Amino acid sequence: MIGARAARVLGGLLLAVVALLLLPAAPASAHAVLVSSDPADGSRLEQAPAAVRLTFDEGIALPPAATTVLSSTGARVDAGRARLEGRTVVVPLEAAVPEGVYTVAYRVVSADSHVVSGSLRFGVRRDAQAVEGPVSLGSPLDPALGAAIGAGYLGAALGVGAPAAAAVLWPAVQRRRRVLRLAQAGLLVLALATLADLLLRGPRASGGGWAGVLRVEDLGYTVTSPAGAVLLVRLLLVGALAGLSLARAPRPRIAGVLGVGVLTTIALLGHATDGAASLLVPAAVVHLAAMALWLGGLVVLVTAVLPRVRRAPAAGVRLLRRWSLVAYTCVAVLVVTGEVQAFPTVVPLDALWSTGYGVLLLAKLGLLVLVLVLAAAAQRVVAGARVPPRARLCRTAVVEVAGLVAILAVTGALSTTATAAETYGPAVTRTVAAGSDRLVVQVDRTRRGPAVIRVRALDAGGRPIRLRSLEGALGTEGVAALDVAFRRDGDGWRSTGAGLPIAGEWTLTLQTEVSTTAGTAAAVSWPVW
Template sequence: MSTTSFLQTACMTGKRAGRLVVGLLAMIVFLASLAVPNQAFAHAALIKTDPADGVVLEQEPAQFSLTFSEPVSPLVLTLVKPDGTPVPLTAFRLSDQTVEIDNPQPLKSGTHVLSWRVISADGHPVGGSLLFSIGAPSEPPVVSEAVDWPLRSAIWVGKVFLYIGLFLGVGGAFALAWLARDARTGQRFVTAAILGGLIAASLSLGLQGLDALGAPLSHLAQPVIWRTGLGTSFGWTVLFALIALGLGLLSLAGPRATTKPLALAGLAGVGIALAASGHASAAEPQWLTRPMVFLHGVGIAFWAGALMPLGLALKGQSAEAAPFLRRFSRLILPVVAVLAAAGIVLAVIQVQTPAALVNTAYGRLLLIKLGLLVFLFTLAAVNRWKLTASAEAG
């Protein structure tokens, strides 16, 4: 081979690799945006307290109450006395969106802190505190509300790998079974994504328990942490995710006769896992939102899961690459239409007004996701109308 031919070949290979890396990075960034666990995006907000924050009372209250924007379940309730002594509050009642908490003992004069941590139906734990004084205010006791960045980072990474396992792993297994058929290109990547998802799903359950109780990473091995995580709605997501990941793995390793049914069941499991928790699923009316989340999740898994096996098949110029591409191209338009329709319905239900797109943290996060989707749709359009025909022709 001449030096010129070698350089041309190297350049073409580099461009192909570059496009593959850019596409994969775009998909991972999109998955990362889905996984952001920042507390600013939690959706249960405290709207009223009794006593009010900062109030000075003449005598101690018989009970405390916290009213939220949606129903919640208490995780940790603590009263911190003026001298810094914490008193666990275990007697409470739930009344619609209000948590009524009994005062267990007489309180002396000074400034007290009521610290709370609750979890809403969507599986997001939120916490905070309020101050009130009896008689004359005193120096407030110190209650740490610092963000646990190691735990935040672990939750973020765990959810990214969980989504990679569900979308690129289980979705990839479906693509290999139903679209690639006899071609096995990309199977190693799909298997690795599923295995990573299995590990991430298991760890995410413990991380959810830590987040729910406000405990540090060092408490991960404690049984109460895992019981708490399992008791949240996210526990159902992890359970269905593990089933979906297991079905996807079995479709790759099991007998050929069971490949398609197992892969299809795994793809359905992705939608069920995502519909089991999260604010979109918990929003009313749930008879509409949960099916929309299911369709949205299945659509993402179908689309994202096919990209790596299809890209590797085209790159390797295998005999099955062109039929694989034709099957994918025939199905992707209706899948993307369903994906977009489900996303629009969920956005309208949750945002409600155009102003909320810029005035709320959720709306701003949605705008970021829409920007990433526009980028991905642009890539898809270029592939569909400029590159597909030439790729099918070899």
């Protein structure tokens, strides 16, 4: 049995550890973005470089086996392990790289613990076509990690939310065997989900697949990373809560501190660290607490409280009305904190329905509305009857629980998906007058980082014009004009070396030459996210 003094000391130490983990998270930013590379994507070189250099806009971590350089025949030409020089990944190449086209594939971990992957191509004495737009290498472990995160949410709801709801609303059932076993099962699920997270993060970051789950190198990378430290602290917190539960020593203050610590570790590994973490992490903790109390309370209601309605109808009605007030308070908190968290992750509004993250978020909102409709129906039953029909309330509550579990599953998928604000950047086409002709400018993506730009010239009748030359420069407020080199591409021109390192309104200034005596200038602008 844990003594009162020892429990207080343990709770204080664990809370201090969580606080220390939270402090470095405050300046964390969104997913890292590749802002430049040497060689540039799609470039042709007369001589192979000694190394490939990839520069990102923020600090990153480099997991094991994170980069490869392959020829078009599949032969590797990278020599030794890649290394980090500040924000730049340096991939050394073999001494004699033969003529050919090469693909550089990379995986890095950004400050928010999410994996950023992509690829680029260059040619040695050969033309190389750029990799247009971001290319996600993906991982077969993504669904498994999402499932583990979703299971962690469910475990937190049962292991933290259920006993909290019982203690606050229904103290008479708090120490019943059914409630204790429910909490213990939730803590077991949370512990197993955390262990799965520990095993999956390393091989997912390095692209090792299922074969890397038990590889010591990948596990070592995870354990020594900030995310690994958070997961280890969560295991300690869950173990302490399990000890209190098995000892049947409620100690509500200590259990409350440990429960908040568990929810904080969950928030630290989500999108709450994308941006203003000092605001978003507390909002995420409150959001998780409301979710855990609502779902955990519903399960306790079904398993331990509703059976009492049959024995004492009048007392049961009072219990149900008290639960309704708490449930609707949880809903209000979920809506407010959800808005606080969603606002910086869905920018602009178009990203809500044009990105995978936005579609998942809409699905989550749809499920929440459905659950609220069911909750409102149950509330009408309680309010309109002296003795509410127990069977109908049980069915409604069970469906509510199923809806909330579905919401947790979607939330798990959201946790492993890049936010809408981090992936939104659709292709744009701009048409601008150039003397009596027109220039059609196509940009493959409007995200920060490298972009492919195509330019075609048309006469007044819409017929293609063959330009003798094309020169360009890109600029935005606070950034000096960057030269853009164009190469002929069929009837038009193409540039694969353009870099857009920061968000803002960018302007491309073009100098065209139709003949030796006719030249015009034009400029087009577009937003970069």
